[in-house]
Amino acid sequence: MSEFLQHLINMLVLGGTYALLGIGLTLIFGIMNVVNFTHGVLYTFGAYIMFIVVQQLGLNFFLALPVAVLAGWLLGAAIELTLLRPLRGSDIDTTMLVMIGAWIAMQSGTLWIWGGVAKSVTTPFPEAPLVLGPVSVSWLRLFVLAAAAMLILVTYLLINKTSLGRAMRATFQDHDTASLMGVNVDMIYTSTFAIGSSLAAAAGALLGPVYVIFPQMGDLAAVKAFAIVILGGLGNITGAVIGGFILALAEELGAGYVSSGYRDAMGFLIIIAVLIFRPTGLFARAERVG
């Protein structure tokens, strides 16, 4: 029983960052209809920003997170302006392939600059975990969960309570009509991509210190993000949050009770199972053809 409780605690910590990843991707996918293969690279990028700020510049750990979010925002905006804006109106396969090209180039760039050796970040948290009866959780992981929850809340408020969020939702529903109503759709696309990218960078910056940082760390993160989006439904933020926690639970239980080698297979199996047995997603009604 205590083992199960421990899995639940781990699930909460993982699920928070997965939800961040998923929200970013689902916004981009839902609003722009772009399958963003650079999402994983942004995750890696966020982790490396953490490494630069904390290890190389020697600055405060808590300062590094906002820096990573801002850097992710800027890189996302740059990608959107240079690669996606000129391709507006192209079919989804073309933008997907362009994003694959960008992903390959950027990941190899990371490898070129920082090398393949895994890096770790020193954190200001005590080594000893917080023990709560039968379960224990490290202070770092608690901070990760709290920070992720805060970022999810901020994103939720941004989408639901601000005029930018209203314009984003309108563009998601019908970008032609939104455009007729005076929404600057180009600006919405750039903002969406930048916000999504900054969330991916935040997830990387949060999970990087928990594990280690290496150039290919984003690949699995990207696939997990896709799994979450498929679980939660297109452009569905609540769905992405729930999907993030479901995936984390499946991974924890899979690793705990099946075999730790198959932990990362859970995301893929969820994708395949959902698309085969419930192709409309768990929470969405739209048909999966686009």
Add this chain to the structure above:
Amino acid sequence: MKAAITIVAVAALASVPLWLRDPYLLNALITTGIFVIGAMSLNLLLGFTGQLSLGHIAFFGIGAYVSALTSLGFDVGLPGDVRLVHAPWPPIVGFVLAIIIAGLCGYFVGLLSFRVRGAYFVIVTISFAEVVRLVALNWVELTQGPLALTNIPSIALPLPGFGELTLRTKLQNYYLVLVVALIAYLLIARLVHSHFGRAMRGLMENETLAVSVGIDVTRTLTIAAVISAAIAGAAGSLYAHYIRIIDPEVFAFINTVTMVIMVITGGKGSLAGPVVGGLIFGMLPVALRPVMAPEAQWIAYGGVLIAILFVLPQGIVPSLALRLAKRRRRRSPAPVTLAETAAKEPA
């Protein structure tokens, strides 16, 4: 004209080992040839049915593992205390089994994944390849996991009356790959120009319309997937018996991306496209090796993929064909429509 180009190209490729003695370059050509076969099979799906399968390396890898395991033998325990023991069979049998089993996998994957389209299809195919990779990595008893399957025997061709010919040298393997590539090319060419090929292209251009004239979508796509997967499996088998060592990294997503870059650069939906794109991207690492680090090369490949999509979205071969057709039209105004149709037809 087109037949002449094909014959000249095949003759040129067949003559390469006669004047090229450098084993390093010959080795690069052989692995390039194997990947060209993979790219051709990918083009059958991507270029002629419009389905972007990003899990294509799975069929290649399954072919490689099936062929290697058939010729090496295995002894694994199954649930319920059953042991599955297999004594080594000749590699040529492995080659045939690789084609059959990869094709079967193509059938099941096609059956399941063609329920969804576009981005979702792409994601299902990626997931499939990753699941297969994780199984290859974790089912250590069968695949040796990350320790790799080693000492895979070379392919031996049975020659009636003369025993058999084991293909050990690079020269022999070069011709083996060339022959398999040629067979795959002719098979795909024949398929594309058949009634079935028109059904495939009809689906790609307008699925609703194709359905309304009675094309069975799932059947057409599944058959295309089976043939495509079987060819990829053949390429994987050649790879296993040539390199003689395989590990789960054969399933790496980057290998699918390599094939996709080959197809897109050469020209999807053009028969010669994957060959041209494949030769360029197969030999480019050789040319760039002295001047660029591998990471820098990959940055360049990503850049090239983006640049091609921006500047030459149709790919090299269709763009050249179009230019050639235009020049011919300027010279003689008579066969305008014919030349134009020919240009639009895959080479």
